[in-house]
Amino acid sequence: MDRLLGNNDSMWGMGGVVRRAGPAWLVAGALAAVGCGGGDLSDRAVGAMGPTAAGYPNGNIVLIAPANPGGGWDQTARQIQQVWTSAGTLGVPVEVVNRGGAGGTIGLAELVTRHRGDPQTLMVFGQVMLGAIRANDSPVTIADTVPLARLLNEYEVIAVPTSSSYRTLGDLIDDFRREPGRISWAGGSAGGIDHILVGLLARVTGVDPGNVNYIAHAGGGEAAVAVMGGHVSAGVSGFGEWKAYVDTGRMRLLAVSSAERIMGDETPTIRESGLDVVLANWRGILAPPGTDEETRNWLTAALGSMRDSAAWQEILRANEWEDSFLSGPEFDRFLGEERATVDAVLRSIGLVR
Amino acid sequence: MRPGRGLTVTLFVVSVVYLLGALRISTPEGQYAAVGPGAFPLAIGLGLVCCLLWMGLRPDRGPRVVVVDWRAGVLSAAVFLIYLILLDVVGYLAATVPFVTIESRLLGSRAWRRDLIVSVAITASVYALFQLVLGFRLPPGLFG
Amino acid sequence: MGALGQLGDHLTVGFGAALVPLNLLFGAIGVTMGTAIGVLPGIGPALTISLLLPLTFGMDPVGAFILFGGIYYGAMYGGSTTSILVRMPGEASSVMTAVDGFQMTQKGRGGAALATAAVGSFIAGTFATVMLMLAAPVLVELALGFGPAEYAALMVLALTALGGLAGGDVAKGLLAVLLGLALGTVGIDVQTGQARFTFGVLGLLGGLNVVTVTVGLFAVGEVFWYAATRQTSSAERAQINGSVWLTRAEWRRSVPAWFRGTVIGFFTGILPGAGATVASFLAYDAERRVSPMPDEFGRGAIEGVAGPEAANNASAGGSLVPLLALGIPGSGTTAVMLAAFQMYGLQPGPLLFAQESRLVWGLIASLYISNVLLLVLNLPLIRVWVRLLQVPSSLLFAAVLAFATLGIYTLNNSVFDVFVVYALGVVAFFLRKHSVPLAPVVLGVVLGPLLEQQFRRAVAISGGDLSVFVTRPVSAAILLCALAAVTVPPVVRYVTSRPR
The missing domain is CATH 1.10.287 (Helix Hairpins)
Structure with missing residues (x-):
């Protein structure tokens, strides 16, 4: 949210104090009157970072969420904005701009082609984008950008309708192995992380990935309807997103894709069923090509200071996200490995030739 | 034909x-x-x-007769196209004011002074509402 | 009695929380903003709410809910204004309103059309909230029973609305809907991730946005049309004849249409993903079929405004059922609202209504209040809106181009979309020159992708067995209705016109 209250400089921290000024326009005024009451997640412990020697940042920082409002990338971008803004870390206002479509590759193309050498614009990205780049044959890739950091992991969950006869992942996998075509899997878009998890399950159980009956949906909510209505045999989506549906009594979680059980939850891991599959849907931040080393370090430090804040840790907890902060050469290496994995799975599912 | x-x-x-x-x-x-x-x-x-x-x-149904003034149509469409191109170059404010004034003249208005005032007024109010209050990002251009 | 008493207690708590002056102010702001963004082409409630979300941090949640509810309902209603007055729908869900609404304006009944839309929206929104409060668990059962086969069948039924839109020339109506279906196939195929008809253009990968198509075909196309024909055609700009309010006869015709539209819209709305546009198509078609004067449709039948306008608002209310009872967002706006609810610690789900929470019942109360405010603010505004007709066409249309450009740009912060709108405007001009109707194009763009994806899902789930569509009872029943909709009228016409 840029220009929160009606003026260019209306809401950004200065020395940890949220300054609110601006014309007393009706909405702005009325909202500000109440908004000032506090109670937000602002963390005043983290102070502002001064600009770099080269004078960066020079004006608003724009954070592209390469998805439509409401999704995971959008949420991540707005949470980052929230923490940075209320702590005044950057010393300049932060805006979020949605640039949805095609698994994030449209936003990526914009970052690379229109913001080359202009690190005022940054972008949220994640595991899903790697798949989309390959599946859509995107002309630009992550290699064309300057990755800053990985921020969080979200794990995948496998669920069945409550009425289903499958009590454990083992039961489901037995039938999947016997007659793969009869098990229909609901999940997000083709080639996305949900599809990749099913592809990995097929690979470790020896099922020909070409026989997987994967039913793609526009999002996790739509796929949840297919599961809760009993229209498919099983479904795959993000843990945080589907955990809430268990309370409806219409969905049963069979397994989670993390290495260890998620704290405070009894859902077993896929590994506990004897299948060696661990898959994390991570999200992070990118800078455009041509970002110099000094700016990159400055931004990495700004992300690090956000990560250390109590406000960010609270956001992670509330969203069931796992802190997986990683930056620098380690992050670059990680990205290389991820790309190879995604590539291999997409190839075996037949989505990429 | x-x-x-x-x-x-x-x-x-x-x-x-x-x-x-x-x-x-x-x-x-x-x-x-x-x-x-x-x-x-x-x-x-x-x-x-x-x-x-x-x-x-099928047999001809005798299409309804619509006389089209091609010159006027093409001209106003061309001005709109130029506006769209300029939008990204000079920004929302600088492109919209002249566009509304010129386009309304092409569409038959002869009161250019009024049109200019109206176009400044609506452009400025839209800009104030969307860019400043709501925080939409309008094309910035030179004056953004 | 105990349950009713409890409900009364809950409502007292809810209204107690909601009915404070500050919250009413937020409601008024929300409704005004909602109406404004509804009037402006392109800018929708989802984006507006997500932009306002951070502003409401630290605010009383009930106040925020009233604000968002007002925006949501206001946007649904606001879309009708430009449809009725200048035949320029800003969203796909008010395309049907443009058909008869604009004809009414030309006959001098634009005020009445706006009034029937406002009252219809109020009735629809209120009914939807009552149903949400009383019957959400049962309704959820209904929504979940709807599988891919049923969705596909429903889309086929909605496609039969084409009959009423073709305007007498079946070939041209068919051409229009096929063009819409073809446009709907552009972009990445959800099931396989393949790009179709994108010609390597990155901006087309995400497909054509329905709003882009609507604004291009109607708003931009209309201006091009006016530019090329204003000196050769003698059409006079309409003014208002008589009262701007509804006459006795108009009331009589509107009331049943409001209720039919409300029911159709509500039940379409509770199906996640079906949406307000499908609801408005179905409602329009239903009105034409039950009308004793079907020939009047397309020439200014007030039922053709009352039905679809009630339907799109009822659908907005209906979509709150899966949202609140299951936590499933059925549209972009509800996805953003879900995020807002969770931010305030309100976890949607089956237990929601059993909770004696100020938050839950404050939300319900805020929906009622938003609706009342919508009516109270918009009825007087009708007089203001109809004065829009006194603005010279030249200036109005130039401004419309600027507004449309702005709206489409903000959809995705992309100039590419603006050029797509331009191209569609040119296409619309030529289609119109050859009297090809435009509403069926939108019908095709909206229904095509839904029909295709659901059809393919149904077939994939059944393992390639096409008989699922007739062996599942609900799907079979809907398909029978569609069949009847296509075959019965010609047969009746044949039988009644045969010389005795």
């Missing part, structure tokens, strides 16, 4: 191109593609071709 044929012929060509495109969509192997991504486009393409053949071959 009788009136109305030009559109039918153009759309027929477009439909054939669409149909050829549909035929080139390959169906990935595997069960999940029981009905592949090419099936619907194929059906739509065939429908379009048949429909246009029907329209082209």
Whole structure:
């Protein structure tokens, strides 16, 4: 949210104090009157970072969420904005701009082609984008950008309708192995992380990935309807997103894709069923090509200071996200490995030739 | 060529191109593609071709007479196009004010002074509401 | 009695929380903003709410809910204004309103059309909230029973609305809907991830946005048309004849249409993903079929405004059922609202209504209040809106181009979309020159992708067995209705016109 209250400089921290000024326009005024009451997640412990020697940042920082409002990338971008803004870390206002479509590759193309050498614009990205780049044959890739950091992991969950006869992942996998075509899997878009998890399950159980009956949906909510209505045999989506549906009594979680059980939850891991599959849907931040080393370090430090804040840790907890902060050469290496994995799975599912 | 044929012929060509495109969509192997991504486009393409053949071959219905002033139409469309191109170059404010003034003149207004005032007023109020209050990002350009 | 008493207690708590002056102010702001963004082409409630979300941090949640509810309902209603007055729908869900609404304006009944839309929206929104409060668990059962086969069948039924839109020339109506279906196939195929008809253009990968198509075909196309024909055609700009309010006869015709539209819209709305546009198509078609004067449709039948306008608002209310009872967002706006609810610690789900929470019942109360405010604010505004007709066409249309450009740009912060709108405007001009109707194009763009994806899902789930559509009872029943809709009228016409 840029220009929160009606003026260019209306809401950004200065020395940890949220300054609110601006014309007393009706909405702005009325909202500000109440908004000032506090109670937000602002963390005043983290102070502002001064600009770099080269004078960066020079004006608003724009954070592209390469998805439509409401999704995971959008949420991540707005949470980052929230923490940075209320702590005044950057010393300049932060805006979020949605640039949805095609698994994030449209936003990526914009970052690379229109913001080359202009690190005022940054972008949220994640595991899903790697798949989309390959599946859509995107002309630009992550290699064309300057990755800053990985921020969080979200794990995948496998669920069945409550009425289903499958009590454990083992039961489901037995039938999947016997007659793969009869098990229909609901999940997000083709080639996305949900599809990749099913592809990995097929690979470790020896099922020909070409026989997987994967039913793609526009999002996790739509796929949840297919599961809760009993229209498919099983479904795959993000843990945080589907955990809430268990309370409806219409969905049963069979397994989670993390290495260890998620704290405070009894859902077993896929590994506990004897299948060696661990898959994390991570999200992070990118800078455009041509970002110099000094700016990159400055931004990495700004992300690090956000990560250390109590406000960010609270956001992670509330969203069931796992802190997986990683930056620098380690992050670059990680990205290389991820790309190879995604590539291999997409190839075996037949989505990429 | 009788009136109305030009559109039918153009759309027929477009439909054939669409149909050829549909035929080139390959169906990935595997069960999940029981009905592949090419099936619907194929059906739509065939429908379009048949429909246009029907329209082209049936007896003339005597199209309603609409006299079109091509010069005026093309001119105002061209000005709009220039506006769209300038939008990204000079920004929302700088492009919109002259555009509204010129376009309304092309559309028949002769009160250019009034048009200028109105265009400044609406452009500024839209800018204030969307860019400043709501925080939409309008094309910035030179004055952004 | 105990349950009713409890409900009363809950409502007292809810209204107690909601009915404070500050919250009413938020409601008024929300409704005004909602109406404004509804009037402006392109800018929708989802984006507006997500932009306002951070502003409401630290605010009383009930106040925020009233604000969002007002925006949501206001946007649904606001879309009708430009449809009725200048035949320029800003969203796909008010395309049907443009058909008869604009004809009414030309006959001098634009004020009445706006009034029937406002009252219809109020009735629809209120009914939806009552149903949400009383019957959400049962309704959820209904929504979940709807599988891919049923969705596909429903889309086929909605496609039969074409009959009423073709305007007498079946070939041209068919051409229009096929063009819409073809446009709907552009972009990445959800099931396989393949790009179709994108010609390597990155901006087309995400497909054509329905709003882009609507604004291009109607708003931009209309201006091009006016530019090229204003000196050669003698059409006079309409003014208002008689009262701007509804006459006795108009009331009589509107009331049943409001209720039919409300029911159709509500039940379509509770199906996640079906949406307000499908609801408005179905409602329009239903009105034409039950009307004793079907020939009047397309020439200014007030039922053709009352039905679809009630339907799109009822659908907005209906979509709150899966949102609140299951936590499933059925549209972009509800996805953003879900995020807002969770931010305030309100976890949607089956237990929601059993909770004696100020938050839950404050939300319900805020929905009622938003609706009342919508009516109270918009009825007087009708007089203001109809004065829009006194603005010279030249200036009005130039401004419309600027507004449309702005709206489409903000959809995705992309100039590419603006050029797509331009191209569609040119296409619309030529279609119109050859009297090809434009509403069926939108019908095709909206229904095509839904029909295709659901059809393919149904077939894939059944393992390639096409008989699912007739062996599942609900799907079979809907398909029978569609069949009857297509075959019965010609047969009746044949039988009644046969010389005895």
